[in-house]
Amino acid sequence: MLGENADAIRRKIGRAVEVVAVGVRDAGKPRGISGAPLTTDVEAIVDDSQVEVVLELIGGLDPALSLVERALAGGKHVVTANKELIAKHGARLTRIATDRGVELHFEAAVGGGIPLVQPLRHQLAGNDVLRLIGILNGTTNVILTRMADQGASFEEALEEAQALGYAEADPASDVDGTDAAYKISILGGIAFGRWPDVDQIFREGIRAVQREDIRFADILGYRIKLLAIAEPHGDRAIIRVHPALVRKDHPLASVSGVYNALWVHGDFVGDVMFSGRGAGSEPTASAVVGDLIDIGRGTAGGGFGSVEPIEDGLDVLPIEEIRTSYYVRLIVPDRPRVLGAIATAFGEQEVSLSAMEMRVYDQAAELGEIVLMTHACKEAHFRAAVDSLVPSGCVVRVCNWLRVES
C-alpha cells in the first residue's frame, strides 16, 4: 500500500514515507517487498535513531510488548494492529506514549479497515455511549453464516472455513470468543474512558451452537450471531461475548460471512452502524496506513479519547447479574401437565415467557421438543430456572440455551 499509493500518501502527509527496515523472523522467505532491507534484528529497528514510526504487525505479546514499550520509551510513534497487546496493556502503553509525547495508534486492532477506534475517540466523543454491539470476529461469522445457509453442523462449517483459509488450524481464539473479547475490551475502554480487565469479560464461544438452534431461531424470526456487547452500568460496565439471537430486521442480522460491524448507540447521535471487511492483509493495511498518515500530518494526537491517557479500573459486572432475554430448547416427555410444570419452574424464578414452539421429537419414545423464549430477566434467575427443569422431572434434557439481544 505504501508503494502503490505512494504519491497520494506523500501529498497527504507533505513528505514521503520511507521504509527504513522490515523486521522479519526469516529473512530468506520471499515477501514481495521491494527496496526495503529485511532484517531479523528487530531490536535494532526500534533502537534505530533514523526510525520515527514503528509499525508493529507481529501479533501476540512476545516479543511485541517489549518492542512496543521500547519504541515508545525511545520517543518513537507506534502503530499497531495487535488487539491482545492493547486489550491487556493499553493503559500502560498509552501512559508511556503520553509521558513521552508520542503517538500510539491501533485502528487496525479492531474491525480491520473499518474506522471504529478513531470515530469513537473523535467524532462521537461528545456522546455518552449507551451501548456497543459488535460482530467483531470474521471466522465465527463465516461459520455461523455457513451453518445458517447450508444447514451445516459447527464441525462441518469449521472444517470448510479452515479449508478456505477463514479459520486457523487452531481456531480456539476465534471460536471461543477470546479474539472478540480483546476487541470489545478496547472499544469499551475508548467509549467509557477506562480500560476493563479483559479477564473479567465473560466469553462464550460458538462450539455449542447447533443447527437445530439456528433452525428454530429462523422460525422465530432471528439469526444467531457471535455478539460482543459493552454498556455502562453505573460506575461499572457490562461487557460480554457470546452467541445470541438477533431479530432479522436488525441491521446486525444482515452482516454475513467475513464482514464485521459495530452498532453504536449514543445519547445524542442515536444509532450509528459501521461495517466492512474485518480482517485480511489489505483492510489491515488500510487502517495502519491511515494511522501512519495521521501521525505524519501531526493530527493524531491529544491522548486516547481524552487529554489524559485512559487508565485501568473499569469494573465489569459478573455475567450472572446482567438482564437480557433468553432462548432455550428442551426435550420433554410428551404427556399432559408438562407445559404447566415448565411454566411454573420459570415463574418461580420470576422469569416470564414470551414465545413458544413445540413439535414431536421422537414419537416412539413419546418425546417432544419445546423451544421457549423469555422476557428480559436477570441471568442468575434464568439459570436457576433452567437448572431446576431436569430435577423436577418435567424435562428430559436441556439441549441448549442462548441469550437474545434486541
Add this chain to the structure above:
Amino acid sequence: MLGENADAIRRKIGRAVEVVAVGVRDAGKPRGISGAPLTTDVEAIVDDSQVEVVLELIGGLDPALSLVERALAGGKHVVTANKELIAKHGARLTRIATDRGVELHFEAAVGGGIPLVQPLRHQLAGNDVLRLIGILNGTTNVILTRMADQGASFEEALEEAQALGYAEADPASDVDGTDAAYKISILGGIAFGRWPDVDQIFREGIRAVQREDIRFADILGYRIKLLAIAEPHGDRAIIRVHPALVRKDHPLASVSGVYNALWVHGDFVGDVMFSGRGAGSEPTASAVVGDLIDIGRGTAGGGFGSVEPIEDGLDVLPIEEIRTSYYVRLIVPDRPRVLGAIATAFGEQEVSLSAMEMRVYDQAAELGEIVLMTHACKEAHFRAAVDSLVPSGCVVRVCNWLRVES
C-alpha cells in the same frame, strides 16, 4: 449537549467549554438555553476577542458565508453544519483557514451524526477511493420508503412526510436532489482531493418516480433509492444524484426512512459502510460537538485530507458520458413484432437487454406494459434508443426510465 454532557466533554478536552454568546434572529423566542447570553448582533460574536471557536448553525449563504469568512480571517476556529456553504465555498474557506492556521470543521454538513467526513480524511486516507455511493437525504428516503411500504404515490407520501415534520413546506431542495448534490460534492472533494463545481453535478430528483416503478422494481428484485454517487474517472470524476434501482441484497437497499448511509469502496479497505440518522438536532449536535472536542484537544488539524487545503478544479463528466444499466417502462401496442422492434431499436444503439417483464395494460385498447432492463451502456446511447421508440411506432408511451446501480 454541551450542558448535559459537560463533565465528559471537559474531561476529554482538558478544560470546560464556555458558551460566550448565542447569536439569534429573534432574542425573544424561548430556546431552552440556560446561562448563555442571547444576542441578535451576530457580527459582534465573530469579532469578539474572547471567542475562540465559532459554531455556524445558520444554514444557507447569507449571512453564514460572510460570518464564517470573517471568523476565520480573524483567527477563530469554525465548526459548521452548512453543506451549501462548504459545497460552494469550501476551497476558499479552507484556504483562509490554512493561511490563518485555524481549523474549519464540517462533519455535521453530511450525514448528520454519522462520522463520514473525518473517516475519509483520516482512517481511509491511504486508500484510492474508487467509489462512494450515498443515501444522503432523509426526506426523500422517508418518501420512497413510504411509497414502497404503503403503495403511496409521490404526492401522498410527500404530504404525509410534511405532516410528520420529515419534509419542509417547500421541499424542493430535498426532493429535487440539491441537498444530496451538496453533500456528495463535499465527500467527493475530500475523497478525490479537489473540490468539484457543484453546478456541474447532475441531479435528478424523485418527483417522477411512480408507484408502478417501485412495484416492478420489487418484482425484479430491486428497491428504488435516491443515490448520490461519486467515482474518479481519469483526471475527472463522475458525480451524480438521481433515483436508482438497487438490488435488494445490497446493504444500501435496507437503509430505510430517516436513515442515511455511505458506502465506500477503497482500493485497500474494500467495502465499508456507515449508517445512522442523517438529520435532526441531536445527531447534528453530536457531530458539531465532536468537531469542537477535536479543536479543543488540538488534534483536528493538518489540512483538509492533505497538508494543503483542497483546491477547486475537479472536473465532472457530463451525465451523457457515464456508463450504467437502465430500467425502462413502456406502454406498447399488444401485437406481434413489437418486441422485436423494441429490441432492434436498442440494438442499433449497441444497448443490450438483460431482463424483461410484460403484462396486459389495457385489454380493450389492446395495450401492453413492458419493463426492460439493460446491461451497462453509455447514457447517450441509451437515451438515443429510448428517444427513437415512440417515433418508430413500436411504443405508445415511455412511462419512465431510471438508472440501475450494482
